[in-house]
Amino acid sequence: MEFGLNESQLLLRDNARKFFAGECPMEEVRRLMETETAYDQALWAKMVEQGYTGIIFPEEYGGVGLGKVELILLMEEAGRALLPGPLFSTVALAGSVLDATATPEQKKRYLAPICSGHARSTVAMLEAGASWHPADVQMSSASGKLTGEKLFVPDAKVADFLIVVARDGVFVVDAKAAGIEVQPMEAMDLTRKLYSVRFSGTPAERLGDAVGLARALDVATAALVAEIVGAMQRTLDLTVEYAKMRKQFGKPIGMFQAVQHQCADMYLETESARSAAYYAAWALEENAPDAAVAISIAKMYASDAGRTVGNRGIQIHGGMGFTWENDLHLYYRRAKASETALGDSTFHRERIARLVIDSTATSVQSA
Amino acid sequence: MDLNLNAEEQQFRDELRTWLDANVPKDWAEWREKPLDETFPYLRTWQRKLHEGRWAAVSWPKEYGGRSATLMQQAIFWEEMARAQAPQMANALGLGLIGPTIIAYGTEAQKKRFIPKILSAEEIWCQGFSEPNAGSDLAGLQTEARLDGDHYVVNGQKVWTSFGTFGNWCELVVRTDANVPRHKGLTVLLVDMKSPGVDVRPLRQMTGESEFSELFFRDVRVPVENVLGRVNDGWNVAVSTLMYERGSYGARLHLLFKRSIDRLVELSRTIQRNGRPAACDPLIRQKLAQCYGEIEIMRLNQLRAFSRITATGVPGPEGSILKIFWSELNQRLQQIAQELLGPYGQLLAGDRRAVDKGIWSYGYLRTRGNTIEAGTSEVQRNIIGHFVLGLPRSY
Known part of the structure; x- marks a missing residue:
């Protein structure tokens, strides 16, 4: 039993950290967030070169074939860098759903271009009711066409095709197809743009088998939790650095216990979220019987802890923390978006309750 | 990962599981609710049995009777001990904290003298660390030891001593030099509790029982060969004991929380709320799920810390998040139990309507101590x- 990273995992993490620090420093994040889509083609091409867009997908489709633990190590670093653009939407969301539901022939057409960097994509699931239960989806296909509106679709404007969750299956829709209208939704997070997508008799191709959808969303959720953990770590690091440097009453404010103990709590929350994220990814990779519970535990905890760490970080930064110039609010905005994406803590607590209170299997532990 | x-590990677990199946006493359920002074001989016998199977101190080196x-x-x-519902061992502090400290700092003669009897529960150990005026600020302790020929003469008072009334020996931190910075004048002595001048008084705590004692020392003579580690290096010896305390204690708690x-x-599922089972009440569901998840995270934090310690070799400060996590979680767990039980939550073991023989009212009070004890x-x-x-x- 060993709950640490092996050498190649550490190498992947360190390389990703260096890559994002070099290619996407905060100045670049700020530049991109002021653009319409927060997408940069040159940056995308470099990520493709690193193999990031194919990281967990089978080699036969041009992927790298690594596991879920490797995926979350990459996403943790992306979260730490507050990486703008559609990496999460394309790989963790659309790619996972394709991998789990598409036929081999469809994978050649849709997953392979994601791996090779030729296509970007996203998943459109939420509607006006904003429920993350696939069962609450209202939209249905009629004669191979979709009509209706999807909301809160990340990065839809830069997607070459969209994965659409409907009542009667999961569909893929060409972004240039007739009757698609993509409109920005003005939301808090400036680095991951959200859109409404209206379909009016839009031709759609059904993906092989929707049974894998729940599991694909679990993979995406693990990736999102990892991003949250990376952002928490960065918030903690910035805050500790500030608490050491900022002086009041002739002392660094980090010397005051009211400040220091909040930093300690930020550390506890960050490490706990990380434990939950790593385990959830491992459980998914191993097909452990408690994988679904583990995912919900991780998202439940990280949704709340991500926000709390942001609260504490801003408070400790005092007036500086409230300025536009300081980076903390950019992480804080992302934390709010990530908190609700793929289900907030209330949603996941209810899912845990269904899995452990409503079933007779009350043991999380497989051993 | x-x-x-x-x-x-599989082999270790299977061997242990088989041994526990064959040896865990079947009548423990009749004993477990009784006060410790009644059950203590029972726990001693149980520890002896574990020791015979070489299971009393698995973390210790093989040459000292461990594995x-x-x-x-x-x-x-x-986990296996908890799963098998095995009783605790009588000499918990000797095995968990003081034995490892003696193995790390003791002379060969000390190891030979003390280790076997810690394992066999023949000699029960307690810890004399905290004082009325030195709790969190342990380095401020005032119990003094003055050298007189080949003995130290000890005067002072200790408090919050677990197993004080059962203790045959005590790991005692004393001040041997008052003229140097506080941390540098401390020494650890191994003190025979039968020495003249040692007085043990049970300390009644808010649950009504007495898990702890106050120890009084008046001109107690301790031979110099009972210094553990070097004279005036007691701070390092004591901190090493505290690290064992923070590092390992949480490990055994997970399955108890899980239970x-x-x-x-x-x-x-049976308690009714608004005309339906509480398990159907959305708020109760949320709270139970939150607690369930946090208990799992506690286990994962522990495993991650273990992996890190395995890589670096020593228990480190990361043990501190484990202590905060389990102690505050246990308080939240008990609070949820109270919300679920309503007025029944307050019933004590003696009341015939008490749920689960009063463990929840006891737990509610006892867990207030969790965020205070052990740091x-x-x-x-x-x-x-x-x-x-x-x-x-x-x-």
């Missing part, structure tokens, strides 16, 4: 702030 048991178990094997040990939440889930939450946060995050010392 691989959380499956490896072959050696040189890895941290993961130790975690497995405590508690499973029991609360079970109770929620208060405030001290743990100071440790994280200073030693982990590198913030300037606040005190």
Whole structure:
């Protein structure tokens, strides 16, 4: 039993950290967030070169074939860098759903271009009711066409095709197809743009088998939790650095216990979220019987802890923390978006309750 | 990263499980609710039996009667003990904290003299650390030891001593030099509790029982060969003991917490709320799920810390998040139990209507101590702030 990273995992993490620090420093994040889509083609091409867009997908489709633990190590670093653009939407969301539901022939057409960097994509699931239960989806296909509106679709404007969750299956829709209208939704997070997508008799191709959808969303959720953990770590690091440097009453404010103990709590929350994220990814990779519970535990905890760490970080930064110039609010905005994406803590607590209170299997532990 | 048991761990677990199946006393359920002074001989016998199977101190090196178990094997040990509903061992502090400290700092003669009797529960150990005026600020302790020929003469008072009334020996921290900075004038003595001048008084705590004692020392003579480690190096010896305390204690708690939440889930199916089972009440569901998740995270934090300690070799300050996490979680767990039980939550063991023989009213009161004992939450946060995050010392 060993709950640490092996050498190649550490190498992947360190390389990703260096890559994002070099290619996407905060100045670049700020530049991109002021653009319409927060997408940069040159940056995308470099990520493709690193193999990031194919990281967990089978080699036969041009992927790298690594596991879920490797995926979350990459996403943790992306979260730490507050990486703008559609990496999460394309790989963790659309790619996972394709991998789990598409036929081999469809994978050649849709997953392979994601791996090779030729296509970007996203998943459109939420509607006006904003429920993350696939069962609450209202939209249905009629004669191979979709009509209706999807909301809160990340990065839809830069997607070459969209994965659409409907009542009667999961569909893929060409972004240039007739009757698609993509409109920005003005939301808090400036680095991951959200859109409404209206379909009016839009031709759609059904993906092989929707049974894998729940599991694909679990993979995406693990990736999102990892991003949250990376952002928490960065918030903690910035805050500790500030608490050491900022002086009041002739002392660094980090010397005051009211400040220091909040930093300690930020550390506890960050490490706990990380434990939950790593385990959830491992459980998914191993097909452990408690994988679904583990995912919900991780998202439940990280949704709340991500926000709390942001609260504490801003408070400790005092007036500086409230300025536009300081980076903390950019992480804080992302934390709010990530908190609700793929289900907030209330949603996941209810899912845990269904899995452990409503079933007779009350043991999380497989051993 | 691989959380499956490896072959050696599997073998360790299977061997232990088989042994426990054959040896855990069947009548423990009749004893477990009784006060400790009644059950103590029973626990001594149980520990002797574990020792015969070489299971009393699995973490200790083989040459001292242990199994040189890895941290993961130790975690497995405590999980299996809890799973088998095995009684605790009588000499908990001797095995968990003081024995390892003697192995690390003791002379060959001390190891030969003390270790076997710790294992066999022939000699029960207690810890004389805290004082009325030195709790969190342990280095401020005032109990003094003056050298007189080949003896130290000890005067002072200790408090919050677990197993004080059963203790045959005590790991005692004393001040041997008052003229140097506070941390540098301390020494650890191994004190025979039968020495003239030692007085033990049980201390009644808010639960009504007396888990702890006050110890009074008046001109107690301790031979110099009972100094543990070097004279005036007692701070390092004592801190090493405290590290064992923070590192290993949480490991054995996970399954107890797990059993508690499973029991609360079970109770929620029968307890009625607004005309339906509490298990159907959205708020109760949310709270139970939150607690369930946090108990799992506690286990994962522990496993991650173990992996890190295995890589670096020593228990480190990361143990502090474990202490904060389990102690505050246990309080939240008990609070949820109270919300679920309503007026029944307050019934004590003696009341015939008490749920689960009063464990929930007891737990509610007892867990207030969790964030105080073994290093208060405030001290743990100071440790994280200073030693982990590198913030300037606040005190």
